[in-house]
Amino acid sequence: MSEATGERNRAASAGRWFSAHGLVLRVVAFLTIALMPIGLIAIYQTAEFQRETLRRSELSLLALTAQAGAPVEQTIERAFGVAEALGVVIDELDDPASCSSYLDRYIEGRRLYAMIGLVDPDGTMRCSSLDRPLDMRDTGIWAQMSVTPSSIVTLSQRPEIADEPVINVASPIEEDGRFMGYVQLAIPQRRIAAPSGLITAERRPIQLVTYNELGEQLTVQNPDRPLDSLLPKDFDLSSRTGLRGTATAAVSPEGERLVYAMTPLVTGAVFALGIWPAAEGFASPLLPSLFPILMWGASLLVAYYAIHRLVIRHVSRLGRSMRRFGANRQLPSQASTGDMSRELREIEGEFVQMAGNILQDEARLEDQLRERGILLKEVHHRVKNNLQLISSIMSMQMRRTPDATTREILSRLQDRVLGLATIHRTLYESQDVGRVNAARLLREIVAQQGAASAPGSKLSTRLDLEDLELLPDQAVPLSLLTSEALANALSNVAPDETGEAWVAVSLRREAEDMVRLEIANSTAAETPRDAGAARSQGLGTNLIQAFAAQLGGPSETSHELGVYRLSTRFRVREMQYDPQDY
Template sequence: MKSRLFVLRGLLKRNLALRLVLALSLAILPLGLVSVHQTYKVLEERQALSETALLEQTQQAVAESRDMIQSAVSTAETLAVSVSVFDTSEGTCDAVMARVVERNPIYTFAGFVNADLDLVCASNGRRQDLRNLDSIRSELTSLQTEILTHPLEFIGGIATFSVAVPAFGDGRFLGTVWIAVPVHVLNEKLAATAPDVDLVLFQSGGDIIATADFSDFRRSVLPASWSLQDLAVRGGHTFRDHNRDGTRRDFAIVPIVDDSVLALGSWEPRHKNVMMPGYEEAFALYFPLFMWAVTILVAYVSVHHLVIRHVRRLRSWMRLYAAGRNDLDTAQLDNAPEELEVVAEAFRAMTRRLSEQDRRLEEDLREKTVLLREVHHRVKNNLQLISSMLNMQIRATATPEARHLLRRVQDRVMALSAIHRYLYMARRVSRVRADKLLEDIIQQLVIVGTLDEAGRQIKVTTAFAPVEISHDQSVPLSLLATEASINAVKYCGMTSGADAWINIAFKEIDDENFCLSVVNSRLPQAEAGTEEPIDGSGLGSKLIEAFVSQLGGTLDLQDLPDRYELHVVFPMADPTPEEDPD
C-alpha cells in the first residue's frame, strides 16, 4: 500500500494532467455533493407522490368491492337479529333466506347454522349436519363476525367469499347466519376498476380472497420480502419492493372491513420515464458523475490543446538539441499562447547563442589542431635533420665504437621522429594506435638489416593488437620499444649455424592494463665476451627503467639460457576526450 502511495505521489508530481484532474475534482466536489443530495430529495419526493397516488387509486379501485363486502356483512347482521323470530320448522326461515338471495343477485347462498352445527335454514332449502367440517368449525362457533374463503359443497362447490355473523337470543348463542358471494364477482370488479393497478383482496390471516387476475400466477404480484399476514399486522401503509417476478413496484395496503379484510394495490413507480422505463432514476443519480467526467474531459482537452502539447513539443526540441540537432533555431509552435511562445523564443535564442559558441569553439579547436600538427611536422622535420647530421657524422667517423654509439643515438632520434610523424598524420591526436606506431618504429630498426658484416639475417616476428593509448603514453612507449629492440638486436647473437630471432608483442591484458613483450635469442655465455651486460648496468637498461617508470608500469626481466625476455605491464591512462574535426 505504501509503495502504491509513493507511485501515485510521484505521478502527481510529474504529470500535469493528473494534477489538473485532481484540482478540478476538488473544485467541483461541493457542487457534486449538493447535486447528489438534491437528487435524492427529489427521488424521495417522487417516491412519496407515487405511493400516495397508489394509495388513492387502491382505495378508489376497491370501493365497489368494499361496498359489496360491507353490504353482505350488514345483511348478515340484520338476519342474525331477526333469525330468533323465524320458525325454522315451517319453512319461514327458508323463504326469508331465498328472498334475500333473490333480491341481491351477487349473493349465491344465505342460511342459518344452529349452535349444534346443523344447517336448519338455507336459501336453497337444504339441510345438512356440519359437525364433520373441521375446516369451518371454529368460524361457525365463533362469537365474532368471520370471513371465510372455503369452497363448500352445500353452497354449490364453487369458490365463494362467505360472511359468518353470530346470532344471539335471550342472551345465549343461537347459531350463525351465513351469506356467500361468488369470488368471480369480486375478481371482475377488481379487474374493471383500475387496469393499471394490480389488486389483491386478502384476509388478515394471509388467505387471498380475490385478485384482478385470478389465475395460477396471481401470487406473482405479491411483494417478495413480505407475507400477507405481516402486511395485515402493519395495517394501512405504503412501501416499495420487488414483486415475486423481480419487478420493482410500489405497494399500498388499505383496510376494507375493520382489520379482517385488506386490499393490496401495486404498480410501477409513476416517476419513471415512459420511453425508457427504469433509466431515469439511474440517470438522475449518476448525472453529477457524468457532469464531473464531462468537465474533466473538457478541461483536459483544453489544457492539452493550449499547454500540454506545446510543452511536449518544447521537450522534444530540447531532446533533439541534446542529441546534436543544430537546426532548431527556426522551429515554431502551432498556435501557442503568448506565454508559451515567449518560452519557445527564449529556447530558440539560446540555441542560436549556443550554436554560435559551438561554432567558435570548433573553429578554435580546428585552428589549434592545425597548429599542433604543424608543430609535430616541424619537430619531425627537425628530428630528421638531426638524424641526417648524425648519419653524416657516422660516415665521417673512423672508429667502429664511435660509429656504433652514434648509430644508437640516431635510432633514438628516428624513434622520436616516427612518433611525431604519426601524430602529424593521425586523424585523432588524443588517442594513438599503438600497433601502427610500434610497427613503424620496428621496421626502421630491425625488420630490414643484418646482424653483422657476415650478412646473417635477423628473423623478426611482431604481434601488435589494435589497441589505442593516450597521447602522453605514446612517447615513453615508443622510446621503450626502441631501446628494447636495440638491446635485442645487440644481444640476439646466434650459435654456430643458427639464425638469430626477435619476437616483439603488444597486447591488452584486460580492460585496464597493457603489456609490451620483447623476447630475443642470445649468445651463449662463453661467446658473449666483453659486451655490455644485459643485467641493467648499461645505458639502455637505465633508459628502459626510466621509460617504464614514466608509464607507471612494472618491468619483468627473465635471463634464460637460450633467450632473453623483457615484459612491461602498464595501466591504461584516461585520455582527454578531444577529437580532431573532420
C-alpha cells in the first residue's frame, strides 16, 4: 500500500514539473529548438579540428620542455666541448704534476666544475685537478666507459670529488685511431638544476627531469614534487630515450591527469621529461571553441526571451520584495500576476508565509529581550541596595567599635562593598546591561574613595581614562583592583620634590585589544629601601594580585624618582553569544 502511494506521489510530482504550465517543459522546448541545428554543426567542426589541436598542443609542450631544459643542455654541451679541447692539450702534459696543476688552474678560472681529470684505459685517474690519483674501476661510470668508447653523462656522489652530487661528463680521447682514455668533468648538480629565469611561472611544468640513456635521473627541477607521485605505473625512463620527442597523457598515482612530454637535449646522452597539467598541456585552441560559442550565443538569444518572460521578471519582482522586507520589514503589497508559473507562485506564497512568521518571532523575541533587560536591571538595583545596606550596617558597627585597628579593617571592607555597589549601579543605569563603561566606573570609584589630603600639602587627583566597554566579568575585578590600589596609594602618598602630593589613575588601550591600568602616587624624595617591600605584604596586596590574575595579566610595581607605580595589562574579552540564553 505504501509503495503504491509513493509511486502516485512521484508521478504527481513529475506531472507538476512537466505540465503545460510548468517552467521546465517550456525552457527545455525552447532550448531544444535553438540548440539542435547549431549543436550538430559544432560537433562536426570540433571533430575536424581535434586532430590538428592535439598535434599543435604536443609540439607546443615539446618546445616548452626543451626550453625548460635548455640550461642543462647548454651546460653539458659546453662540458663536452671543454672535454674535447682538453683532450688535445692533456696529451702534451706527460708529467702528472704539471697536468694536475694545469687542470687546477683551469677550474679556478671557470668556477663551474668540481673536478677535471684524465682516466687512463686501465681505469686509473692519474692526472686530475685533485692533485692525487683516483681508482675509477669501482664506480658506475667506469662500467659504462669499459663497454665501448662513447660520450657519457651520469650522476654520482663521491666525497673525494665533492660533498654534493655531481654530474659526470666523460668524452673519449683517440689518437691515430687508438683509444687513449677519457676526459672526465664533474659538475655540481645544484648549479644546473634550478629552473630557467627565462620561463615564467605560468609556462613552467609541474616537474622537469633530465636523465641519461640508462634512465638515471640527472636533475630534478621541482624537489617538492617527488617523481614517484607523478609517474604512472610501469613508466620506465630508460625506454623513453628516442631521437624524436613524444607527448602522452596518463593518470598519475594520485589520480591527476597529466601530460608527459619527452624530448632529447644532447643526442644519445641526455633527455628531458616535462610533466604538465592536462588542462594546460592539451588545451584546445580558439578556433575549435568558436562554434560552441556561436551555439551558446544563438541559444542565449532564444532562451533569454523565454526565461525573461517566464522567470526573470517575476524573480526580479520577488527579489525586490525580499530586499524591501530585509530593509524595513515591509511585506509585498501587490498580488501575483496571472502569467507567473505555478512554481514561482508557490515560492512567493512560501516567502510571504515565512516573512509573516519572522515578524511574529521577532516581535516575540523583542518582548522577551525587553523583559530580560528589565529583570536584569531590577536584579542589579536590588543587589546595589543590599550592598549599600551592608555598608550602612558596617558604618554603624564602626561607630560602636572602640578599637582603631578594627575600624580601619571595617573601613577597608566597606570600601570594597561600595565598589561592588558602584558596579551594580552602573549596570542598571546603563542602556546595555551586558557592558560596563570602565572610565565612568573608575571615576565613581575615585570619587567614592575620597582623596584625603597629604600631610602639609593639598592632594591632587590626575585621571587619564579612555572610554572602554567591558564585560561585567572583567569590570568587577577591575574595580576591586583599582579600589585596593587606590587605597594603598592614598595611605602612602607623600609630597614629592616640588612639594605636591598627588595620585594618578590611567586606563588606556594599547596595541590590538590590550589595555593597561596604572595607579601611581607621589612619594618623598628620600624613601627607605624597604618601603616597596613593606607594600608587598598584607591582604590588600594579595587581593590586588588575585584581581589582576582574574583580569588575565600579572600586576607590576616600581618605585623610582619619587613615584610609586602599580600597573597591569589585560586583554579585553569579547561577549560570547549563547543560544541557550534565549
